[in-house]
Amino acid sequence: MASKMASCIFCKIIKGEIPCFKLVETEKSLAFLDINPLSRGHALVIPKFHGEKLTDIPDDHLTxxxxxxxxxxxxxxxxxxxxxQNNGPGAHQVVGHVHFHMIPKPNPQEGLGIGWPQQKTDMDQLKALFEEIKSKV
Structure with missing residues (x-):
C-alpha cells in the first residue's frame, strides 16, 4: 500500500506536493475544485486516509x-x-483513492449525465434478495 500511496495523485495533493484549489480542509478530509469539471463548481471531497474503495476507509474517516x-x-x-462516489474501474473510478464528487447540474448540457438501466424483478425475487442482504448487514 505504501507504493500506491506514494504514487497517488490525491495523496500528493493532501501532502501539498501538488497544488490544488482548496475549498475546505479538516483534520480528516480535503475538498478542492475538480480540474476537469463537468460543470461550474464541480468539486471533490476526499478522505485524507488512503483507500481505493469506500469499504477500505474506516468509518471515522468519513464523518x-x-x-x-x-x-x-x-x-x-x-x-x-x-x-x-465510484468504486472500481468498471464503476468509472479513475483515481484509486476514494473521492466524492459534488457536481452542480445547472442545465441538461452541463453536469452529470446518467443512464439508469432499470431491471425487471418480481416481489418473490426482491424478498429473497432483501432477506439475503438484511442477514449480512
Missing part, C-alpha cells in the same frame, strides 16, 4: 464528507446537483 459536500452545494448556489 465529515457529506457535511462538507453540503457546504459546497450551498457555496456554489447549486439548486440541482449530484453527489457521486
Amino acid at each position: 465529515d464528507i457529506l457535511p462538507i459536500a453540503k457546504k459546497l452545494v450551498k457555496a456554489t448556489g447549486a439548486e440541482e446537483y449530484n453527489i457521486l
Whole structure:
C-alpha cells in the first residue's frame, strides 16, 4: 500500500506536493475544485486516509464528507446537483483513492449525465434478495 500511496495523485495533493484549489480542509478530509469539471463548481471531497474503495476507509474517516459536500452545494448556489462516489474501474473510478464528487447540474448540457438501466424483478425475487442482504448487514 505504501507504493500506491506514494504514487497517488490525491495523496500528493493532501501532502501539498501538488497544488490544488482548496475549498475546505479538516483534520480528516480535503475538498478542492475538480480540474476537469463537468460543470461550474464541480468539486471533490476526499478522505485524507488512503483507500481505493469506500469499504477500505474506516468509518471515522468519513464523518465529515457529506457535511462538507453540503457546504459546497450551498457555496456554489447549486439548486440541482449530484453527489457521486465510484468504486472500481468498471464503476468509472479513475483515481484509486476514494473521492466524492459534488457536481452542480445547472442545465441538461452541463453536469452529470446518467443512464439508469432499470431491471425487471418480481416481489418473490426482491424478498429473497432483501432477506439475503438484511442477514449480512
